[in-house]
Amino acid sequence: MINKKRSTIVLIGLLTVTLLSGPAPAFAEEEPPAEPPKVELVLDVSGSMRAADIDGRSRISVAQQAFNEVVDALPDETQLGIRVLGATYPGNDKAKGCQDTQQIVPVGPVDRAQAKAAVATLRPTGFTPVGLALREAAKDLGTGTTARRIVLITDGEDTCAPPDPCEVARELAAQGTKLVVDTLGLAPDEKVRRQLLCIAEATGGTYTAVQRADELTSRIKQLVDRAKDTHTAAPAVVAGKSACDDAPLLAPGVYSDRAAFSEHRWYRVPVLPDQELRVSVSMALDRPVNPDYAVLLRATATDGRELVRGVDAGSGRTDVVSAGLRWSGGEEPTDEASPTPDTGTTVAATTVCLVVSNAFAPRQGTQATPGMPVELTVDVVASSPAPTAPDLGRGWVLLVLLTLAGLLTGLVTGLLTRWWVATWRENR
Numbered sequence: 001m002i003n004k005k006r007s008t009i010v011l012i013g014l015l016t017v018t019l020l021s022g023p024a025p026a027f028a029e030e031e032p033p034a035e036p037p038k039v040e041l042v043l044d045v046s047g048s049m050r051a052a053d054i055d056g057r058s059r060i061s062v063a064q065q066a067f068n069e070v071v072d073a074l075p076d077e078t079q080l081g082i083r084v085l086g087a088t089y090p091g092n093d094k095a096k097g098c099q100d101t102q103q104i105v106p107v108g109p110v111d112r113a114q115a116k117a118a119v120a121t122l123r124p125t126g127f128t129p130v131g132l133a134l135r136e137a138a139k140d141l142g143t144g145t146t147a148r149r150i151v152l153i154t155d156g157e158d159t160c161a162p163p164d165p166c167e168v169a170r171e172l173a174a175q176g177t178k179l180v181v182d183t184l185g186l187a188p189d190e191k192v193r194r195q196l197l198c199i200a201e202a203t204g205g206t207y208t209a210v211q212r213a214d215e216l217t218s219r220i221k222q223l224v225d226r227a228k229d230t231h232t233a234a235p236a237v238v239a240g241k242s243a244c245d246d247a248p249l250l251a252p253g254v255y256s257d258r259a260a261f262s263e264h265r266w267y268r269v270p271v272l273p274d275q276e277l278r279v280s281v282s283m284a285l286d287r288p289v290n291p292d293y294a295v296l297l298r299a300t301a302t303d304g305r306e307l308v309r310g311v312d313a314g315s316g317r318t319d320v321v322s323a324g325l326r327w328s329g330g331e332e333p334t335d336e337a338s339p340t341p342d343t344g345t346t347v348a349a350t351t352v353c354l355v356v357s358n359a360f361a362p363r364q365g366t367q368a369t370p371g372m373p374v375e376l377t378v379d380v381v382a383s384s385p386a387p388t389a390p391d392l393g394r395g396w397v398l399l400v401l402l403t404l405a406g407l408l409t410g411l412v413t414g415l416l417t418r419w420w421v422a423t424w425r426e427n428r
Helices: 002-021 059-072 112-120 130-141 165-174 190-203 213-230 395-426
Strands: 038-044 079-085 101-108 148-154 179-185 207-209 253-259 264-271 275-283 295-300 306-309 322-328 350-358 372-382
Touching: 038 059, 038 101, 038 130, 038 213, 059 112, 059 213, 079 112, 079 130, 101 112, 101 130, 130 148, 130 165, 130 179, 148 190, 148 213, 165 179, 165 190, 179 190, 179 213, 190 207, 253 264, 264 275, 264 372, 275 295, 275 350, 295 322, 306 322, 350 372
Parallel strands: 038 079, 038 148, 148 179, 179 207
Antiparallel strands: 079 101, 253 372, 264 350, 275 322, 275 372, 295 306, 295 350
16 A cells, blocks of 8 residues: 555656656757768770670679669668760760760769669770869769769770879869769779879879779779768878877867878877867778788877777787777876866866877788878767766775674674574474
């Protein structure tokens, strides 16, 4: 009866609180929807794409299959466009052939059947106006507040310069259009590799040499999916240093850099005592490397003391391409207790040195320059201390509490033992 009364009182109390508080508060103003990620695939359909040297198949057939699989797996929120070059003019007039670029699928929500049908009709035909195609692709993607991506797939260098594709990439980057160009090379040609590397480097993108059909499909899917995660903020280009003293000072944000093989890159971040530093780093495999590699992220004090290292450190893994760490400003060890600051005193921030180290090694014949692409994400938030335990006191108070706890434990243990012995004897 008593329990029923208590339950009724509790229920009435809960209902009263709910009625008085009213419904859950609504947001004063809904945030506008984020701009969807935008990607344009630019495919070379020049005459050289007839070559059958990828798994015994022609380059164009491998590219068409890759496009079909990418379109099928495309996230619904991604807006995709497709542009081709060298696809329609079969003649020898270079002036005409070097204007041969068309957008066959406009940037927007994709009609999968229409996109695959447009790609299926492509036949290797003419010249290779890469520079012009890049410039037109940038126009296709338009302007906006978010980063956009172009994925260029080609097997040859530009045969129509001017405009030189590397100069076009630099021009687009200089306009501050937040445009990233990733390049994929289908032919093992040194001139092509240098040109595609230059395009990618100028825009903060990546270059990948493709030698198998599954590599092409996998890489295009990866780049399109990456646009979904990074379209909201174009990484700021930063250059890490070889020591902390002159390393760039970073605010919260996303940064891109390039690191040489087996190099240490240093950066600095100010952290207040009531703040927590959160950092993540990843490196892109944009060229063949040995199978054993790792990325290590560490935070140190300015005097060289290590504060914390990445979560994958010492895990034994040999395929680590990313790492992360967290460190709170209040964890900084000091030799003396800091005096309590006055109300008007400004609390100084601790400068934390970040070092990104890699154990990558190029395969034989792989170009070592430029360095591997690095993406660094830095965030500083209010610290979230772990839940505090009950304060048991210190000194004599703690000793008395421990003594009482020991006596109580002994008493309970003795009573239980006597009961068990008595029961055991009685049941013999």
